[in-house]
Amino acid sequence: MEESTLSNDGESSPTHAEGGVSKLEGISQTGSSRVGVWKKLEHRRSRIQKSSHAGGGNGRTFDLENIASGSNGSHVTNTDRACRVTVTIIAAKDLKRTTPGPDARDPVLKVRVEQTLKKSKDIRTGVHQDGTLDVNQSFTFDVRELKSAQITLQVVARGVLGIEEALGHINPLYVLNLLEEQDGRKDVEAKWYDLYSKSGSRIMPGKLYMQIVVGMAEPEQTISAFVGTWNVGNARPPADLSPWLPTDAFFEIVAVGTQECDYPPRAPFTECSKDWTHTLKSHFGERYKLVHAISRGQMRLVVLVREDAEKAISEVDSDSEATGVGNVMANKGGVCISLKFWDTGLCFVNCHLAAHVGQCETRNSNFRQIAMSMRVGLQSMDLLSQFHHVFWLGDLNYRLDFGNIEPQGLTPDRTFWATIVKQIHANRWKDLLKYDELRKEKGASRILAGFKEGEITFPPTFKMQRDYLDHYDQKRLPAWCDRVLWKTLQGCHSYLISYFSAPNILTSDHKPVGATYKLTSYALPSSTLISDDTDEDDKRWHIRFTSLRAKKLRASDINGFSDPFVSFVGPNLLQEFHSKVKHQTLNPVWNPFQELPTLVLSTFPLQRVDKEYLLVRVLDHDSDEEALGFGVIPLNQAVACFKKGALEVAHFKVNLSHYGVPAGTLEGGMKLTWEKNAIKNKNNFPSRGISIKDSLKKRIFVRRHSPK
Numbered sequence: 001m002e003e004s005t006l007s008n009d010g011e012s013s014p015t016h017a018e019g020g021v022s023k024l025e026g027i028s029q030t031g032s033s034r035v036g037v038w039k040k041l042e043h044r045r046s047r048i049q050k051s052s053h054a055g056g057g058n059g060r061t062f063d064l065e066n067i068a069s070g071s072n073g074s075h076v077t078n079t080d081r082a083c084r085v086t087v088t089i090i091a092a093k094d095l096k097r098t099t100p101g102p103d104a105r106d107p108v109l110k111v112r113v114e115q116t117l118k119k120s121k122d123i124r125t126g127v128h129q130d131g132t133l134d135v136n137q138s139f140t141f142d143v144r145e146l147k148s149a150q151i152t153l154q155v156v157a158r159g160v161l162g163i164e165e166a167l168g169h170i171n172p173l174y175v176l177n178l179l180e181e182q183d184g185r186k187d188v189e190a191k192w193y194d195l196y197s198k199s200g201s202r203i204m205p206g207k208l209y210m211q212i213v214v215g216m217a218e219p220e221q222t223i224s225a226f227v228g229t230w231n232v233g234n235a236r237p238p239a240d241l242s243p244w245l246p247t248d249a250f251f252e253i254v255a256v257g258t259q260e261c262d263y264p265p266r267a268p269f270t271e272c273s274k275d276w277t278h279t280l281k282s283h284f285g286e287r288y289k290l291v292h293a294i295s296r297g298q299m300r301l302v303v304l305v306r307e308d309a310e311k312a313i314s315e316v317d318s319d320s321e322a323t324g325v326g327n328v329m330a331n332k333g334g335v336c337i338s339l340k341f342w343d344t345g346l347c348f349v350n351c352h353l354a355a356h357v358g359q360c361e362t363r364n365s366n367f368r369q370i371a372m373s374m375r376v377g378l379q380s381m382d383l384l385s386q387f388h389h390v391f392w393l394g395d396l397n398y399r400l401d402f403g404n405i406e407p408q409g410l411t412p413d414r415t416f417w418a419t420i421v422k423q424i425h426a427n428r429w430k431d432l433l434k435y436d437e438l439r440k441e442k443g444a445s446r447i448l449a450g451f452k453e454g455e456i457t458f459p460p461t462f463k464m465q466r467d468y469l470d471h472y473d474q475k476r477l478p479a480w481c482d483r484v485l486w487k488t489l490q491g492c493h494s495y496l497i498s499y500f501s502a503p504n505i506l507t508s509d510h511k512p513v514g515a516t517y518k519l520t521s522y523a524l525p526s527s528t529l530i531s532d533d534t535d536e537d538d539k540r541w542h543i544r545f546t547s548l549r550a551k552k553l554r555a556s557d558i559n560g561f562s563d564p565f566v567s568f569v570g571p572n573l574l575q576e577f578h579s580k581v582k583h584q585t586l587n588p589v590w591n592p593f594q595e596l597p598t599l600v601l602s603t604f605p606l607q608r609v610d611k612e613y614l615l616v617r618v619l620d621h622d623s624d625e626e627a628l629g630f631g632v633i634p635l636n637q638a639v640a641c642f643k644k645g646a647l648e649v650a651h652f653k654v655n656l657s658h659y660g661v662p663a664g665t666l667e668g669g670m671k672l673t674w675e676k677n678a679i680k681n682k683n684n685f686p687s688r689g690i691s692i693k694d695s696l697k698k699r700i701f702v703r704r705h706s707p708k
Contacts, residue, residue: 081216082342082523083143085151085175086314087111088211089120089135090190095167095206097157107133107167109208110154113141113175135208140314140340142526149175155195155206168195168204178214182311215311217342217523219607223309224497225253225517227484229350229393232261233466233508234298237276241283244502244512249287251516252309253341255301256280257350259395260508262298277302294335296320299394301335301350312521315340317376323354323366334370334394338377338387342523343611344492345387347376351394356410357477360437363397367447371659380569380576381615382659384450385630389494389519390487392451395510398438399479400460412477421472424459432460436480449657451485454499454515461501461511469503484515489613490654491634493520525605538677540574541609543599543638546649548579548668549589554628554658556620557584563621564588564628566666570615572603574679581621586664598678609672610639616666618656629656629663638672646673 095107109120118139125134143149151173156164170193190211195204226246245256258276265275273295280302281290288304291313295301299320305313315338322333334351351370354362377386384390406416423432433439433456441447460478465471472478482501488494497516505512548566556562566579580595582588590596603609614633619625631654641648653667 081218082525083146083149083175083179083214083216084311084314084342084523085113085141085143085149085178086138086213086311087141087151087153088138088190088213089153089208090211091135091209092133092155093192093207093209094131095133095155095157096204097165097167106158108156108158108164109135109137110156111139112152112154114144114149116141138314138316143175144526146176146179151175151178151212153193153208153210155208166198168197168206170194170208171196171200173212175214178212179216182214213311217312219523221521221523223252223341223519223521224250225255225346225519226251226514227255227257227348227391227393227486227517228512228514229257229259229395229482229484230505230512231259231352231395231462231482231508231510232263233510234260234262235466235507236263236266237279238505238507241279241505243504244514245280245283247283249285249306252306252312253346254284254288254304255337255348255391255393256304257335257348257393258300259350259352260298261300273300276300280304291339292316292318292337294318294320294337296322296333296335297324297331299333299335299350299352301337301348303337303339303348309341312342312523313339315377319374319376321370321373323369332366334374336374336376336383338383341521344389344519344521345377346519347383347387347390349374349383349390349392349394351392351396353395353397355397357399357401357406360398360401360441363437364441364447367396368659368661378569378571378615380567380617382627382630382657384487384657384660385632386570386615388489388492389517390451391484392448392486393484393515395462395481396438396483397481398436398441398483399481400432400435400477401437401440402435406477411475414474417472417474417477420478424472424478425470427459429456429459433480438480438483445662447660448485448487449660449662450655451487452496453483453485454496456480456499458499458501458513459503461513462509464509464511466509467506469506473509482510482513484513486515486517488519489632489634491611491613491636494518522611524608524611539674540677541601541603541606542673542675542678543601543614543635544671544673545590545592545596546669546671547592548596548666549587550618550656550664550666551587552664553586553588553618553656554663555586556623556626556628559584561585562623562628564618565621566590567617567619568597568599568614569617570613572601572609572612572614574600574602574677583621600677600679606639606642610636616654616656618664618666627658629658629666631656631666633666633670635672638670642672646671 089109092107106123111118120135120137123133123135127133152169154169155167157167158164190209193208193210195206195208196202197204228244230244261276262272265272269275269278277290277293284304287307289307289310291303291305293302318337320333320335324332332352332354334349336347336349338345338347349370353366371382371384374383376383420432459470460480462479462481463473463476465473484499486494495518497518499515502512502514550564553562553564561584563581563583565581568577577597577599579590579597582590601609603612612635614635616631616633618628620628633652633654637650637652641650649669649671651669653665655665656663
């Protein structure tokens with residue numbers, strides 16, 4: 001599997017970029033350039049500031065009118081543009097212990113911005129012969145106080161009994177200085193940073209190869225995305241991909257998925273995956289940076305970002321799943337990449353499903369397995385229900401199903417084939433699309449619940465004769481195998497600009513397909529508490545349910561029923577919350593006073609709550625908490641009702657899905673309240689959906705029946 005995150009070239013080779021101490025290091029906090037930039041930002045703020053919020057500044061009094069307009073006492077409520085810092089540590093070199101012992105091969109990197117500290121995950125690669133250790137980890141921070149914010153980084157080695165030994169730190173970097181330097185894009189490239197001793201009096205042996213990106217964002221903006229798919233046919237692609245891929249820099253985000261992309265690589269590359277990534281980077285040019293690339297077998301997915309939008313990218317994740325023979329062979333399956341563009345989640349899934357006429361149910365099964373098995377973002381949620389925008393693309397291999405009309409056999413009857421091709425050349429595609437399997441299966445709610453597809457105004461993309469513009473191969477019936485679909489959360493906005501094929505690409509038996517979109521992206525106010533002035537009453541936003549019921553849930557028990565309970569998860573909650581279990585029902589109704597928890601949010605500014613969602617899992621108690629369905633509840637209606645008055649109830653009804661298949665509904669009423677933290681209330685049951693007695697029974701059962 002190949003992957004490279006926010007790197008400046010497809011090879012991600014830091015060792016050739018040796019350099020001295022960054023000129024950004026050690027700049028005085030009172031430097032005139034920093035003050036100059038601050039004055040510019042203050043001027044910008046004066047233009048975009050819509051209203052000033054008074055009251056509650058000392059964190060001791062709370063005015064509901066001020067809270068409703070965005071002022072939350074001691075909690076940060078920033079209506080200015082968001083500032084974000086992304087620190088990407090690509091590699092480390094020559095890390096040495098000061099005490100006798102081996103080199104530091106398993107270091108811990110601690111990055112701090114303001115009061116937020118983040119640590120590196122385990123570094124699983126070995127040290128190269130030149131002393132370089134690949135890291136490839138990114139850390140993203142939202143900045144609250146731009147005047148004083150610093151970036152610090154410390155490197156420590158794990159010692160005996162968990163004792164850490166300091167290996168050095170970089171000199172503090174002031175975010176405001178970096179923001180000024182990056183106005184001209186001069187210092188966005190990665191570079192080596194020297195490590196210093198604790199006192200800062202001497203340079204340590206090691207150094208870090210890092211890229212630091214700082215940027216400001218509008219609270220809400222429209223971005224453009226290009227999403228493309230192509231079955232390359234295991235042949236070298238043509239030199240000119242412009243009939244398919246854009247040649248300008250119109251799009252902030254570009255995602256390209258390929259299948260059967262395993263051709264002989266061209267020098268100097270020895271792997272097809274690197275050759276292909278380089279081909280894409282060369283096509284799009286220097287204005288685009290590689291966010292991530294992932295491969296499995298012959299499937300590849302590459303995501304690029306326009307350089308001026310690079311600062312918006314964070315929380316990049318990826319996964320893959322094979323659905324070939326024995327679920328091991330990677331000739332079929334899927335790969336995915338997820339990320340955040342500011343505070344908007346995007347996920348791209350590229351897949352290659354089972355081939356041939358008559359294998360529709362196998363393709364459906366492939367789809368469900370990919371949706372069920374791949375885990376990105378929040379691991380407890382499926383990937384289809386946690387991102388603002390999800391794109392499903394690839395060689396889905398759905399064919400034209402003519403039923404009893406079509407002669408049987410893998411190779412079509414020549415006369416029947418000629419009739420279909422004649423219709424295609426006469427542009428009578430709408431008549432053929434009536435037989436499209438994908439539309440039939442989606443319409444019957446067997447796959448891709450909630451996804452949309454643009455109108456198809458291009459001829460079938462399979463099966464083409466190579467080196468011809470519009471000739472079809474008689475070995476197979478033509479079909480629209482290559483597709484791009486998308487799904488957007490309720491309350492978030494997206495629309496399709498174009499959906500097309502590229503007939504002038506002649507090297508494969510498939511034609512490439514592209515789709516372009518306009519998407520709404522949000523940069524929300526920070527949720528961080530001011531650590532030295534927290535409200536003494538610990539007041540927070542709460543969600544209190546006035547009613548909750550589910551309908552037509554999936555049956556998980558042999559008797560045709562389930563024992564459902566609801567789990568509320570997500571980064572905007574202080575912890576996971578569970579309802580009580582309802583036994584032997586597919587249509588449970590929960591008593592809001594006795595069987596539902598009060599949800600405590602970790603999100604503070606009301607402007608942020610207004611754009612947030614509750615992530616919901618409906619689980620079965622008796623099937624080891626098997627998922628019955630996933631859903632997403634927008635909070636914007638709760639915010640609107642809160643502003644109207646304390647008695648207003650926000651009503652909601654959301655569709656549940658089970659890995660892309662409809663799985664019932666969840667509906668009810670809820671109130672948003674501003675009150676003392678309810679987790680400390682003994683009458684609340686925030687984290688348990690089952691009783692202690694039931695839990696003990698389950699443990700005893702597992703112990704008795706687990707293999708020795």
